[in-house]
Each structure stands twice: as C-alpha cells, then as structure tokens.
Amino acid sequence: MTIAELRTRFQDPTPAELQLIARYGELPEDGRRARAFDAFAQSGLPHRRLEQWKWSDFRQSIQSIEASSAQSGPRMAPPANAIVLRFDGRSWDVPDGLPDGFRVFEKDTAQALGNAEQLPMAALTASQTGQPKTCDILQIEVSSSQERPVFLDFAGAGREMAFARIAFVVRPGARVDVIEQHSGGAGLSAMLVEFGLQKGASASRTLLQSGGHQEATAITGLVSLDEDSEFQQTALAFGAKVARIETRVRYSGPNAAAFLNAAYLPADGKHVDFTSHVWHGAESCTTRQLTKGAVPDGGRGVFQGKFHVPRSVGQHTDADMQHQALLLENGAEVFAKPELEIYADDVECAHGNTSGQLDESALFYMRQRGIPVAEARAMLTEAFIAEALETAHPDVLQTLLDASRDFLRGSGE
Amino acid sequence: MLKIENLTARIGEGDEAKSIINGLTLEVPAGEVHAVMGPNGAGKSTLAYVLTGRDGYEVDGGSATLSGEDLLNMDPEERAAKGVFLSFQYPVEIPGVPVMTFVRAAMNAQRKARGEEEISAPDFIKKAREVGEKLKIDAEMLKRPVNVGFSGGEKKRLEIFQMMMLEPRFAILDETDSGLDIDALKTVSDGVNALRSPGRGMLVITHYQRLLDHIRPDKVHVFAKGRVVKSGGPELAEQLEREGYDGILGEPV
Numbered sequence: 001m002t003i004a005e006l007r008t009r010f011q012d013p014t015p016a017e018l019q020l021i022a023r024y025g026e027l028p029e030d031g032r033r034a035r036a037f038d039a040f041a042q043s044g045l046p047h048r049r050l051e052q053w054k055w056s057d058f059r060q061s062i063q064s065i066e067a068s069s070a071q072s073g074p075r076m077a078p079p080a081n082a083i084v085l086r087f088d089g090r091s092w093d094v095p096d097g098l099p100d101g102f103r104v105f106e107k108d109t110a111q112a113l114g115n116a117e118q119l120p121m122a123a124l125t126a127s128q129t130g131q132p133k134t135c136d137i138l139q140i141e142v143s144s145s146q147e148r149p150v151f152l153d154f155a156g157a158g159r160e161m162a163f164a165r166i167a168f169v170v171r172p173g174a175r176v177d178v179i180e181q182h183s184g185g186a187g188l189s190a191m192l193v194e195f196g197l198q199k200g201a202s203a204s205r206t207l208l209q210s211g212g213h214q215e216a217t218a219i220t221g222l223v224s225l226d227e228d229s230e231f232q233q234t235a236l237a238f239g240a241k242v243a244r245i246e247t248r249v250r251y252s253g254p255n256a257a258a259f260l261n262a263a264y265l266p267a268d269g270k271h272v273d274f275t276s277h278v279w280h281g282a283e284s285c286t287t288r289q290l291t292k293g294a295v296p297d298g299g300r301g302v303f304q305g306k307f308h309v310p311r312s313v314g315q316h317t318d319a320d321m322q323h324q325a326l327l328l329e330n331g332a333e334v335f336a337k338p339e340l341e342i343y344a345d346d347v348e349c350a351h352g353n354t355s356g357q358l359d360e361s362a363l364f365y366m367r368q369r370g371i372p373v374a375e376a377r378a379m380l381t382e383a384f385i386a387e388a389l390e391t392a393h394p395d396v397l398q399t400l401l402d403a404s405r406d407f408l409r410g411s412g413e
Numbered sequence: 414m415l416k417i418e419n420l421t422a423r424i425g426e427g428d429e430a431k432s433i434i435n436g437l438t439l440e441v442p443a444g445e446v447h448a449v450m451g452p453n454g455a456g457k458s459t460l461a462y463v464l465t466g467r468d469g470y471e472v473d474g475g476s477a478t479l480s481g482e483d484l485l486n487m488d489p490e491e492r493a494a495k496g497v498f499l500s501f502q503y504p505v506e507i508p509g510v511p512v513m514t515f516v517r518a519a520m521n522a523q524r525k526a527r528g529e530e531e532i533s534a535p536d537f538i539k540k541a542r543e544v545g546e547k548l549k550i551d552a553e554m555l556k557r558p559v560n561v562g563f564s565g566g567e568k569k570r571l572e573i574f575q576m577m578m579l580e581p582r583f584a585i586l587d588e589t590d591s592g593l594d595i596d597a598l599k600t601v602s603d604g605v606n607a608l609r610s611p612g613r614g615m616l617v618i619t620h621y622q623r624l625l626d627h628i629r630p631d632k633v634h635v636f637a638k639g640r641v642v643k644s645g646g647p648e649l650a651e652q653l654e655r656e657g658y659d660g661i662l663g664e665p666v
Contacts, residue, residue: 360468365505368465369519369575370493370526379518383509383558 009041015064016188017044020124023161027131030110036126039116046120055302055335056273058121061242062216065187067160073210073238074403076181079395082151085138087164089157089186092135101144101174107137111165113192121218121244125192128163137165142201145175149393152178152193156186156215167194170201170229177204179393182219184211184240190218197229199253205233206393208400211240213269218244225285227253234392235262236400238407239270239299246275249287257286263388264291265407268298275304280314280344287319292388294381294408297331304337305351311343318348325355326384328377378408414443414614415464415583420475422463433459435639436475441583441632443480444611448625448650449618451636452658457618458502459639461587465499466492479583493519494526496582500572500589502618507559512571513541515559516578523579544577548604565592573604584608584615590624602627622654637662 003025010017024037046053047060078084083102086093094104110130116123129136140150156162162185170176182191189211195203211217217240223231237245249258264272278287293301303323325334338351358380366376385404392400422434433456441447449457462470464477466489477484484492507515521531532540545555548570560568569592576584586605590598605615605628617628625633625647633649634641635658643649643661653661 359505361505362507364467364489365501366507366515366519367489368493368499368501369515369579370490370523371519372490372522372526373488375518375522379510379515380507383507386509 006041009038010044013044014059016059016062019065019160020045020128024127027128028109030130032112033110033127033130036110036113036116036123039113039123040120040127042117043120052118052275052304056242056244056271058216058218058242058244061271062188065160066214067158068156068185068187068212068215069158072212073183074208074399074406075183076179076208076396076399078151078153079149079179081148082179083146083148084151084153085166086153086155087136087162088155089159089162090134090136092138092164092166094135094138099146099148101142102146103141103143105139105141106135107139108132108135111137115248119220119246119248121190121246122192122220122222125163125165125190125220128161128190129165136163139167139169141169141171142174142176143171145173146177149177149179149395152180154180154182154189154191156184156189159186160188162186162189163191165192165194167196168203169196170198170203172199172201175202177393178206179396180205180207182207182209182211182217184215184217186215188216190220192220192222194222195231196224197226197231197256199226200228201226202230203232204391204393205231206396206400207233207235207237207245208396208403209235209243209245210238211243213241215240216242218246221245221247223247223249223258225249225251225253225256225258227255227282229253229256231257232259232391233261234389235274236389236392236404237262237264237272237274238403239264239266239272241269242271242273244273244275248276249278251280251282251285254283254285256282258288259391260287260289261388261391262291263385263404264293264295264301265385265404266295266299266301267407268296271300271302273302273304275302277306278308278319280307280309280317280319282313284316285318287317287321289321290388291323292385293325293334294328294385295325295332295334297329300333300335301325302335306339306341307349309340309342309344309347309349314342314344315346317344320349321351323353324384326381327355327357328381378405381408414445415439415441415477415479415616417477418475420463420477421473422459423471423473424459424469426471430471432473433639434463437640439634439641441614441616443614445631446609446615446617446628448630448633449616449636450620450633450650450653455636456639457636458587461499461585461618464492464585465489465497490522491526494523498576498579498581498584500569500576500584500586502587502591504560504568504572506561508561510559512555512557512559516541516575519575520579540578544574547577547607548574549600550574566594566597569593570597570601573601577604577608580608582613584613585618586615587618588620589617590619590621598624598627622650625650635661
C-alpha cells in the first residue's frame, strides 16, 4: 500500500500523523502490523473527542514531531545486581550472562496486539515495531523466581520518535521484579510493556517517568493474571507536555490480586494522565488501587480508573479504588473519573475520590511548633505522596521519595 | 513575661465576625503559673489561638507582649521560636510524619530561627528517650505518625512530650486534663511541674479544679464574656468548684 493510500485512512491527518504514516511505510509489510496500524488509523493520534482521551489530547499537543533534546528529570541508578536492559530509542541492548530461568527472545517481525482498537497508542507501538536488524521487541520468559531485579531503561536519546515493546511471560510459581525508567528524550514515544502471569506467579513493577516540555509520551501496560497470581505496580510520574500511563489488568483465573499505586507531580506546563482499566473476569480476585497527586500552578493531572465486574464470572470480587489530589496553588488542574461498573451481586467494591488543599489545622499545628509554613507544606505534601510509593521496589524507593521531595521543595526542574 | 493589655479580638470577618475577647488584661510574671477558668464560650481557647497567631482570629485592639516583644505581629512560627508553646485542646493528626521526625524538625527550625546550632541526632534521641520515660511513652509510639490513631490520653501525653522537648519560655496548656485518666493526669502534671522554673511562665486553661490539685497555680483568673472578671489565689479555684460560676459571678452566665 502506498503512502497516498494510507493517508486516506486518516481524516485530515496532521503533520505528526503524516510522519507516522511515512515511518510505517518504510517498515516491512506484515499482516499483524497492518491490523495494528488500521486500529491506530481509526482514531489517529488520540484527541479530546474520544471519551477515553478527552483530557489528554495527543493530536493537539504534538502538531508535528520534532527531535527532542537530552533527557531531563530525576533518574534512578540501577541496583547493583540488576539485569539491565537498555532501549536507546531504536534498539534494545541485552547483556550477556543472563541468569537461569530468564530467557530473552529478540523479535524481528511485528507482533500481534489484542484489543488494539481500544488502545490507539499501543496499536501505534505495535505497528511501528518489529523489523530486521533492529531489536525493538523483546519477549522474556521467566521460568524460575529471579533474585536480581530487571531494570528497563527507556531513553529516546534525542530522536524524533521512539517505539519499543517488551513482554514478560512469568511461568507458574515464578517471580520477577521489574523497575522501569522512562526518561523521555524523544518528541513522541510510545512504549508497550506486557505481563502474562501464569498460575501462582508474581511480579512487581516500579516505574519512574519524566519527560520534557515538548515531548509526548504514552506508556501502556497490559497485565493478564491467571489463578493465584499477584501483580504489584508502583508508579511515580512527572509528566511531559502530555504523558499517559495506562494500565490494563485482566483476571483470567480466580484468587489473583493486583495492587496499583501511583503518584503524579506535574510541574508548570506538564501533564500526567494515569488511566487504568481492571477487568474482573474471574471469581474472588482482589484489586487495591491508590493514586495520589500534588499539582502546582500550571500543572495538570488526570486520573481515570475503571473496575469492570461482569455478572457471571466476577462474583466475590474485592476491589477498592482511591484517588486523592492536592491542588497546591491556584492554577493547578486535576481531572478525575473513577468508575465502577458492577454486574455481579456478591462483591465488595468501593471507591473514593477527593481533591483539595492541605489541612489548615495541620499547618497551624506545625507552625505553632516552629516549623516555617513553606517547610510545613512540603512535609505534609511529601508524606501525602509517600503513602502511594511505599510499595516501590526497596532498591529504588529512596530515589523516588527523594525525587518527590526535590520536586515539592522547588528544585525538581 | 506575658503581658496582655486591653485586648480585643474576634473570630471571622464581615457579617460573620464575632467578638470573643473584650478588653482583656492579664499579666503572668516569669516563674509563675496562672490558671484561667471559666464557663464554655468565655473565650479561653480563643485567647490561646490569638496568642499563638492562628488564622481567622483577628485582633481589633490592645496588645500582647512576651518579655516586651510584641507577639501579635509575628507569624505563628516566629512566636514559637520566641518560646511560645501551645498544648492543644484537640491535638491535630499529621499523617505520614513520625513523631520523632516532627519534633526534631520543630526543634531545629526554632534553633535555626534563633541563630543556634541544630541538635545532633544522638543528642536528640537521648533527650527523647529521657523525656519519654518520664511521661511513660514507649519508643514505638514515637515512631508512629503524629497523633494518628492515638487515644485522647496519648495525644495529651504527646503534647506534654513536645513541650518538654522544646522547653518553651512560655507555655499555654489548653484543657490538657481532658481525656486523661487519674494516673495519666498525675504523669502529665509531674511533667509540667518539672518544667516550672524562674525563667518560664505558664497559662493553664481548665474547666476543673482537678488539674489544679496537681499543678498548683500561683494565681487563678476567672473568665467570662472575654474578660477577666475575678482574680485570686488557688483558693479561688476551690471556691469555684464548690459554688459554680454562678456563685462566683453573682449572676447566671
């Protein structure tokens, strides 16, 4: 298919979409790639007229895709014993000497993506990855529990665009801890991280995102949980011009559990969107979700959470969703849409959603003890955010706490 | 020490404003402990908040000075650094901030404001352990977030812990006896009495004689309608206990 033909699939394509079409046109033809690109073409770069994207308009934010400059923002040091996998904006770098029970497969053809129509940015990633001589898709099989954490270092390295896929298959009873650093560096980046946890498997995912004022970034996590498996995610995001961290969890076997914790700290001119969708497709599964944000003047936070509990298979679901935002200054913006869609009758589901300011009586109490008001505000806000980060991997927890402290004390940029 | 002259203060603004303190004059010399008693709504807690600078409490006239320094124009944290301490009637929860972290931050902020050296970590821990033992506060409690999940009695004990750690020049105790059982009242009172010194003044706000059996005041002031209507020695508290406010004030209040 020619570029001209592809263009007709988009309604009034923007310069950025034309760039994406051109890049796609250079990649080897492949049926899976074409299906993913078709799914992306249905919406193009997601925009405000799509209900799921009404607060995070990628099309508007990036008219044309330009090379970004160097990385900014806080970074984690990989733990000393970590298995470090680096993506340089084009290709994964896989180290030698991988431990037993940890196998890495490099894929040089496009890989299929289920539900692509509902995930335009993940569909984009699926359509733009998988090519010979460039390793942008990794599949990892974890067949025994790993002592060493896996450190994924996503960097754009000053490119226009960066697309990467990585998928973990965790075999029955095995465990893996994954730490992800997304530090921007590309005008548009779209990363897709998948976890398939088999019976009794467990995984933790700790994520730190930061990006530049001119960058757009989408990080999609797709998690499938079989019987008795457990997934724990902790994310800290500083945003970009527009940044979306989307997580989809699907229970396929009973008695599985997911813990989704997140904190967002968007500076002036930055945007962070945490969107999640949890499908309780099996009985007696447990979800705990806590998202916190603290937003100064000019920053924008978005929380969209949905628990879907189907009638027949969702019985004995136990799910709780909490979102709490602090508006630190006038001019801060927070948009929240918590949704529970419950069709089963024997379930426990709860949600809470608050946004407001620091407790004045707590501030006075602290000042009465001699703590200056700026310090008191910072202490209260740090403690507020820290609660959502407690579940981070212990080797990087302090780095995340320090990064949020630096931000709240005004030296985060 | 503390000198309040013809103080007038209100809560709220505009049409919502309500005058609570109406021409109050009171002096607590260094080394003395004075008690303030009075019926509900007399302005006792308002006085505590006006002296410590809480938002929403507006001074319309008069003055309040500590050792000659005007308190009313200072921020709350400046007053604290000058040595003003309030033991809150309702201590506030500070989620996520452990007691030890909080008290150390407070102590060092005060020291910094006064141009003094910060306390070293070992010295701080040693002092906290000593004060904790006196107040029968276990070390575990000091690791928990400030007042979160504390019982009423534990909160009051923690107020006195902070006072003994910070060693203020002037302490205001607002109904520190409420929520305390008899044993705890004794422990807390022993802590307060240990802080009595020639250079330090205290204002003890209470409804009941009970606390004053343990913390013997030099003077007792009876409050009504935002003013001192009667002052006397400790025997005045006993008379109040027998006759009630109506008996002392000579009219229903």
